[in-house]
Amino acid sequence: MFENRVLNIQYYFFIIPALLLSLLLVLVPAIMTIGASLTNWDGMSAPSFVGLNNFQNLFNDHVFWIAIGNNIRWAIIFLTIPMVIGLFVSALLQKRKKSTTVFQIIFLLPYVLSPVANAVIWQNIILDPISGLLGFISRDYFSLSNPLADTNTALYAVAAIDIWHFWGYLVVVFFSAMQQTPDDQLEVAFLEGASSVQVFWNVTLPNILPTIALMIALVTIFSFLTFDYIFLITQGGPARATEMLSTFAYKFAFTSFQVGKAAAVGLTISFFGLIASFFYVWISKSEFEK
Amino acid sequence: MIKISNYIKNNFNNLSSTLILYLLVLIALLPLLLVAINTFKSHADIVINPLALPNEFNFTNFSRAWKAGKFSSGIINSILLSGTTIVITLTFASLSAFVLARRSIVGWQLITIYFLCATTIPIQLFLFPLYFVYAKLGIVGNVFATAFILSAINLPLATFLLRTYVQTIPSDIDDASFMDGANPIQTFFHVILPLLRPGLVTVSIIVGLNAWNEFLITSTFQQGQNSFTMTLGYLSMNGTYATDQGAMMAGAFILVAPIVLFFIVMQRFFISGMASGAVKG
Numbered sequence: 001m002f003e004n005r006v007l008n009i010q011y012y013f014f015i016i017p018a019l020l021l022s023l024l025l026v027l028v029p030a031i032m033t034i035g036a037s038l039t040n041w042d043g044m045s046a047p048s049f050v051g052l053n054n055f056q057n058l059f060n061d062h063v064f065w066i067a068i069g070n071n072i073r074w075a076i077i078f079l080t081i082p083m084v085i086g087l088f089v090s091a092l093l094q095k096r097k098k099s100t101t102v103f104q105i106i107f108l109l110p111y112v113l114s115p116v117a118n119a120v121i122w123q124n125i126i127l128d129p130i131s132g133l134l135g136f137i138s139r140d141y142f143s144l145s146n147p148l149a150d151t152n153t154a155l156y157a158v159a160a161i162d163i164w165h166f167w168g169y170l171v172v173v174f175f176s177a178m179q180q181t182p183d184d185q186l187e188v189a190f191l192e193g194a195s196s197v198q199v200f201w202n203v204t205l206p207n208i209l210p211t212i213a214l215m216i217a218l219v220t221i222f223s224f225l226t227f228d229y230i231f232l233i234t235q236g237g238p239a240r241a242t243e244m245l246s247t248f249a250y251k252f253a254f255t256s257f258q259v260g261k262a263a264a265v266g267l268t269i270s271f272f273g274l275i276a277s278f279f280y281v282w283i284s285k286s287e288f289e290k
Numbered sequence: 291m292i293k294i295s296n297y298i299k300n301n302f303n304n305l306s307s308t309l310i311l312y313l314l315v316l317i318a319l320l321p322l323l324l325v326a327i328n329t330f331k332s333h334a335d336i337v338i339n340p341l342a343l344p345n346e347f348n349f350t351n352f353s354r355a356w357k358a359g360k361f362s363s364g365i366i367n368s369i370l371l372s373g374t375t376i377v378i379t380l381t382f383a384s385l386s387a388f389v390l391a392r393r394s395i396v397g398w399q400l401i402t403i404y405f406l407c408a409t410t411i412p413i414q415l416f417l418f419p420l421y422f423v424y425a426k427l428g429i430v431g432n433v434f435a436t437a438f439i440l441s442a443i444n445l446p447l448a449t450f451l452l453r454t455y456v457q458t459i460p461s462d463i464d465d466a467s468f469m470d471g472a473n474p475i476q477t478f479f480h481v482i483l484p485l486l487r488p489g490l491v492t493v494s495i496i497v498g499l500n501a502w503n504e505f506l507i508t509s510t511f512q513q514g515q516n517s518f519t520m521t522l523g524y525l526s527m528n529g530t531y532a533t534d535q536g537a538m539m540a541g542a543f544i545l546v547a548p549i550v551l552f553f554i555v556m557q558r559f560f561i562s563g564m565a566s567g568a569v570k571g
Contacts (some may be wrong), residue, residue: 008394008395010473010474010475011389011394012395013475014385014386014388014395014474015385015386015389015390015395015401017381017382017385018383018385018386018445019386019401021378021382021438021441021442021445022404022442022445022446025416025439025442026408026411026416026442026443027416029416029417029418029419029420029423030411030415032416032423033415033416033418033419036418036419043418043421043422044422044425089311089314092310092311093311095304095307096307101557101561103311103315104561105553105554105557105561106319107314107315108560108561108564109318109319109322109550109553110318110321112499112503112549112553112560113503113546113549113550114502114503114505114521114549115505116503116505116521116522116524116525116545117521117542117546118321120525120528120542121321121322121542121546123528124528124532124535124538124539124542125321125324125325125328125336125340125535125538125542126321126324128532128535130337130532131333131336131337131340131535132340133324133340133341164321168318169564172561172564172565173565175565176561176565177565196303218410221410225412225413225414227413227414227506228505231505232505232525246412246414249418250414253417254421254510259418259419262414262418263418265414266412266414266417266418267415269412269414269415270411270412270414270415273410273411273412276410277407277411280406280410281406284406
C-alpha cells in the first residue's frame with residue numbers, strides 16, 4: 001500500500017513541468033486578456049475599468065464587421081477549394097502503384113517552408129509589377145493588373161497564395177487515411193463492376209469520413225485565427241479589403257496601443273475558434289477513449 | 291470489343307490523371323523554380339525575362355543578400371530559438387505523455403482535455419498581456435524567453451503525438467521494471483525513453499519546423515536587429531530591396547534551400563508526423 005502511494009506521488013512530478021509551462025504562459029495570460037478586455041489599457045500604465053465599453057465600441061465599428069465577414073469568407077474558401085483538391089488528388093494518387101511518395105513530397109514542399117519565405121517569394125518574383133512574372137507578362141504579352149492592389153480581388157489573391165502553401169498537407173492527410181480503406185471492401189466493389197468514381201463515393205469516402213470531419217474542424221478554427229499570410233502580404237489592406245479579426249486585434253495592440261480593445265477582439269476570435277474547438281475536442285475524444 | 295474500349299478508356303483516364311498530377315507539380319514548384327533560376331541573375335536580367343535561364347553564375351547576389359538579411363546573426367538566433375524550443379518541448383512533453391498514456395495520476399482526463407483545448411487555442415487569446423508582461427520583465431528580444439512561449443504552444447501537440455508512441459509500448463515492461471525495484475523516474479529514463487526514440491525524432495522534427503517557421507510570436511517578441519531570426523532578417527529586406535531582385539532571390543534561396551534538402555532527406559518522418567496528427571496550418 002505504502003509503496004504504491006509513493007509511486008503515485010512520483011508520477012505527479014512528471015506532469016508538473018508541462019502543466020506549469022502551459023498555465024504560466026497560456027492560461028494565466030488568457031485570463032488576463034479577459035480582464036484587459038474590460039479596461040482601458042495602453043500596456044504600460046495602470047489599466048482603468050470601463051466595463052463592456054470596448055465591446056460596445058467594437059460592435060459599432062464597421063471595420064469589426066468587415067473583419068468578421070472576411071474571416072467567414074476565408075473559412076468558406078478554405079472549406080471548399082483546398083478540401084476538394086485534397087480529396088481529388090489523394091484519390092488520383094490512390095490509383096497509382098508507384099511514385100506516390102515523390103508526388104506527396106513535392107506537394108508538401110510549400111507547406112514546410114516558412115510563411116515569410118513563401119509570402120516574400122510570391123510578392124516579388126510572381127506579383128511584382130516590374131521584376132515579377134506578372135510584370136513580364138503584362139509588358140510582353142497581355143496586360144495584367146496586380147490582384148493584391150484591387151479591393152475586389154485582394155482577399156482571393158492572398159487566399160490563393162495561402163492555398164498554394166496549404167493544399168499539399170490535406171493531400172498527405174487524406175492519402176494516408178485512404179490507405180486504411182479495407183482491401184476486401186475494395187475488392188468486392190470492383191468484382192461487382194463498380195467504376196472508380198462509384199468506388200470513391202461509396203467505399204473510399206465513407207471510410208475517411210472521420211478524417212474529413214477532423215479537417216473541417218481544424219480548417220474552420222484556423223480560418224478564424226488566420227494571420228501570417230494576410231499580415232505579411234497586405235497587412236489587411238487595401239482599404240481593409242483583407243482585414244481579419246487577427247490583424248485588426250494586432251493593430252490595436254501594437255500600433256495604437258489600445259490593449260483593451262485588442263483583448264476584446266482577441267476574445268471574439270476565441271469565441272469563433274471555440275465553437276469549432278468543441279467539435280474538434282468531441283471528435284478527438286472518441287479517439288483517446290479507445 | 292468491350293475489352294478494347296475499356297482498355298482505351300482506362301489508358302485515357304490514366305493519361306489525364308497523370309497530366310493533372312504533373313500540372314499540380316508545376317504549380318507547387320513554379321515559385322521555387324523561379325527562385326532557383328533568378329538567384330544567379332542581375333536585377334536587369336530578371337526584369338527582362340524572369341523565366342529565362344541564367345547565362346552566367348553570378349554569386350555576388352548571395353553576399354549582398356547575406357549582409358542585407360543579417361543572416362550571420364539570424365542563423366544563430368534561429369538555431370538557438372528552434373533548438374531551445376525542441377529541448378524544452380520534448381523534455382516536458384515526453385514526461386507528461388508517459389503519465390497521460392499510462393493514466394497513472396488522478397485527473398488525467400481533465401489534463402488531457404485541457405491539453406486538447408490548448409492545441410487549437412488562438413495565440414491572440416494570450417499574446418497581448420504576455421507581451422506587456424515580458425516587456426515589463428525586460429525579456430523581449432531574449433531568444434530563450436521566446437523559446438519558452440513557442441514551447442508552451444507546441445507542448446500539447448507534442449504530448450499527444452508522444453502519448454500515442456508510449457501507448458505502443460506494453461505496460462508489462464513498466465511492471466517488469468517495477469518488479470526489479472526501479473521507481474517510476476528510473477523506469478522512465480532507463481526503460482521508456484530509449485524505446486521512445488523513433489517518436490522523439492518525429493516529434494522533434496515537427497516541433498523544430500514549427501519553431502523555425504513560426505511568425506506571429508517570433509516577430510512580436512524578437513524585436514530589434516540583434517534579435518532577428520533568419521526569416522525576420524529576410525523580411526526586413528522586403529520592400530527596401532525592390533530594385534535588387536537578384537539579392538531578394540538569393541536571400542530566398544539561402545532561406546529555402548537548406549529546408550528543402552532537410553525535408554527531402556527526412557521526408558519519411560515529416561510525412562508520418564503530418565499524417566499521424568494535426569499540425570498547425
